[in-house]
Amino acid sequence: MKLEIKDLRVSYGGIRALKGVNLTVDEGSIVTLIGANGAGKSTTLRAISGLLKPEDGQITYNGESMAGLPAKEIVKRGVVMVPEGRRVFPDMTVRENLLIGAYLRSDRAGIDKDLKYVMELFPRLSERTWQLAGTLSGGEQQMLAVGRALMAKPKLLMMDEPSLGLAPLVVKDIFSIIRRVNQDGITVLLIEQNANASLRVADYGYVLETGSIVLEGQGRALLENPSIQEAYLGHRKSAMPTSGKASSEGRPGKHGRRYEVSMNSD
Ligand SMILES: Nc1ncnc2c1ncn2[C@@H]1O[C@H](COP(=O)(O)OP(=O)(O)OP(=O)(O)O)[C@@H](O)[C@H]1O
Ligand SMILES: [Mg+2]
Numbered sequence: 001m002k003l004e005i006k007d008l009r010v011s012y013g014g015i016r017a018l019k020g021v022n023l024t025v026d027e028g029s030i031v032t033l034i035g036a037n038g039a040g041k042s043t044t045l046r047a048i049s050g051l052l053k054p055e056d057g058q059i060t061y062n063g064e065s066m067a068g069l070p071a072k073e074i075v076k077r078g079v080v081m082v083p084e085g086r087r088v089f090p091d092m093t094v095r096e097n098l099l100i101g102a103y104l105r106s107d108r109a110g111i112d113k114d115l116k117y118v119m120e121l122f123p124r125l126s127e128r129t130w131q132l133a134g135t136l137s138g139g140e141q142q143m144l145a146v147g148r149a150l151m152a153k154p155k156l157l158m159m160d161e162p163s164l165g166l167a168p169l170v171v172k173d174i175f176s177i178i179r180r181v182n183q184d185g186i187t188v189l190l191i192e193q194n195a196n197a198s199l200r201v202a203d204y205g206y207v208l209e210t211g212s213i214v215l216e217g218q219g220r221a222l223l224e225n226p227s228i229q230e231a232y233l234g235h236r237k238s239a240m241p242t243s244g245k246a247s248s249e250g251r252p253g254k255h256g257r258r259y260e261v262s263m264n265s266d
Pocket of ligand 2: 084
């Protein structure tokens with residue numbers, strides 16, 4: 001159950017947003033895609049989810065091509081996205097929002113079981129099942145958006161900036177939930193601007209810059225990489241070289257340098 005993306009290109013009306021993205025998400029792992037505003041993170045997720053038609057490239061899941069499939073078929077295969085900006089249905093209750101997540105399923109017993117799982121995962125939601133989603137706090141709405149995606153029974157859960165705009169304590173909650181669902185067997189592809197938290201939780205990370213992957217490596221190794229620290233973690237440039245350890249496999253891309261980063265110590 002591996003997700004593999006090769007040479008993914010997406011354009012919006014002639015303007016290329018993804019210029020040949022390659023990334024792999026192994027079963028059972030947490031992989032993060034980080035990058036600044038406009039880098040193409042959401043575009044990548046929308047293309048995987050079938051909401052955008054790629055111009056070129058391959059998206060395979062479990063060895064089967066998904067590029068060009070309708071979004072519904074992709075959800076049926078277990079690849080489910082939590083969209084950017086929460087997007088809950090404000091005039092529906094918490095419970096109704098959750099059940100919408102299960103709209104492609106007909107296994108009643110399984111749906112009930114997953115509803116219990118979500119309630120256990122998010123006690124705040126279980127206290128508010130009859131509350132209208134539009135009246136929930138921002139953090140609660142984000143939990144509901146994650147809960148709704150879980151109700152689709154994902155094998156691969158993709159989250160688009162789940163921590164955006166949330167207070168530090170709630171961010172902590174969201175990241176511990178990400179760890180927990182991963183431990184429960186769900187593979188995670190996490191998009192974040194919060195590079196620090198996401199690289200800490202991730203097994204592997206990719207850095208996207210204006211539509212190209214410019215850096216990749218183990219989460220911890222990226223965290224210690226000086227160019228990441230400077231660009232994404234707000235650390236000042238030191239006397240150290242700013243580049244990652246360029247391995248012999250790191251091939252220079254058309255739009256910039258590409259490095260493979262490895263951990264040199266633990
Ligand atoms: N529907 C659209 N029409 C035209 N251009 C778009 C559209 N959606 C995104 N873009 C452009 O594609 C590029 C990548 O956008 P994308 O939303 O994927 O970035 P992002 O990495 O998710 O950024 P952010 O962190 O701000 O959410 C940007 O230059 C953006 O302006
Ligand atoms: Mg985005």
